[in-house]
Amino acid sequence: KAGVTQTPRYLIKTRGQQVTLSCSPISGHRSVSWYQQTPGQGLQFLFEYFSETQRNKGNFPGRFSGRQFSNSRSEMNVSTLELGDSALYLCASTPRVGKNTEAFFGQGTRLTVV
Amino acid sequence: GENVEQHPSTLSVQEGDSAVIKCTYSDSASNYFPWYKQELGKRPQLIIDIRSNVGEKKDQRIAVTLNKTAKHFSLHITETQPEDSAVYFCASGDGSARQLTFGSGTQLTVLP
Numbered sequence: 001k002a003g004v005t006q007t008p009r010y011l012i013k014t015r016g017q018q019v020t021l022s023c024s025p026i027s028g029h030r031s032v033s034w035y036q037q038t039p040g041q042g043l044q045f046l047f048e049y050f051s052e053t054q055r056n057k058g059n060f061p062g063r064f065s066g067r068q069f070s071n072s073r074s075e076m077n078v079s080t081l082e083l084g085d086s087a088l089y090l091c092a093s094t095p096r097v098g099k100n101t102e103a104f105f106g107q108g109t110r111l112t113v114v
Numbered sequence: 115g116e117n118v119e120q121h122p123s124t125l126s127v128q129e130g131d132s133a134v135i136k137c138t139y140s141d142s143a144s145n146y147f148p149w150y151k152q153e154l155g156k157r158p159q160l161i162i163d164i165r166s167n168v169g170e171k172k173d174q175r176i177a178v179t180l181n182k183t184a185k186h187f188s189l190h191i192t193e194t195q196p197e198d199s200a201v202y203f204c205a206s207g208d209g210s211a212r213q214l215t216f217g218s219g220t221q222l223t224v225l226p
Contacts, residue, residue, distance in 0.1 A: 004157075031210075031212050033212055033213060033214075035214075042203075042216055042217070042218045042219060043158075043203060043205075043216035043219075044216075045213055045214065045215065048212045048213055050212070055212070056212065058213075059115075090157070092211075094210065094211050094212055101209070101210055101211050101212075102148065102160055102163060102211050103148070103160070103211040103212070103214060104160070105150075105157040105158045105159070107156070107157045108157060
């Protein structure tokens with residue numbers, strides 16, 4: 001069974017631009033969560049999608065948004081990029097909504113804003 | 115919201131010794147506590163987790179203990195090996211694991 005796949009692996013963008021990252025969950029997993037990992041702030045929850053709907057949202061500005069498609073693949077978008085958005089963006093998928101599940105992470109997308 | 119504190123931030127041990135990493139959480143509603151290992155340049159990987167209905171769980175050289183009254187949980191690694199060197203993160207959440215709050219991480223170095 002293929003794991004969680006994130007594309008692209010690396011991105012370099014200029015301040016003010018926007019970026020879209022993609023996450024394909026493990027087959028059969030319907031929930032996708034996004035996290036931002038930085039040396040200073042650690043791993044922080046961005047948002048979670050299930051059945052094409054955002055279910056939970058972390059404490060990030062509105063420049064960070066996402067969506068989920070009917071095949072459970074998810075994208076996140078960051079608009080008007082700032083230097084501080086440079087980070088490793090990780091997505092995680094879980095099998096189902098409910099209890100007693102675990103989160104499986106992708107390799108991440110390393111975003112550098114210059 | 116939930117806050118998870120993790121200590122120590124760095125830990126060096128001799129090969130064969132034990133390593134202990136401790137975390138505390140603030141939200142009494144949290145009932146799922148996973149531990150992730152992240153090697154340099156790689157994804158976080160779940161190594162063990164515990165749910166609030168048990169106090170201890172063990173998997174070979176790794177064990178986790180949970181004290182719900184005190185709101186703290188710990189990771190114990192025995193007979194450490196150089197390949198255990200990595201950053202370890204504790205986290206808390208509800209049982210669905212869809213929204214996890216992470217500790218700040220512990221850089222474990224096992225010296226040969």
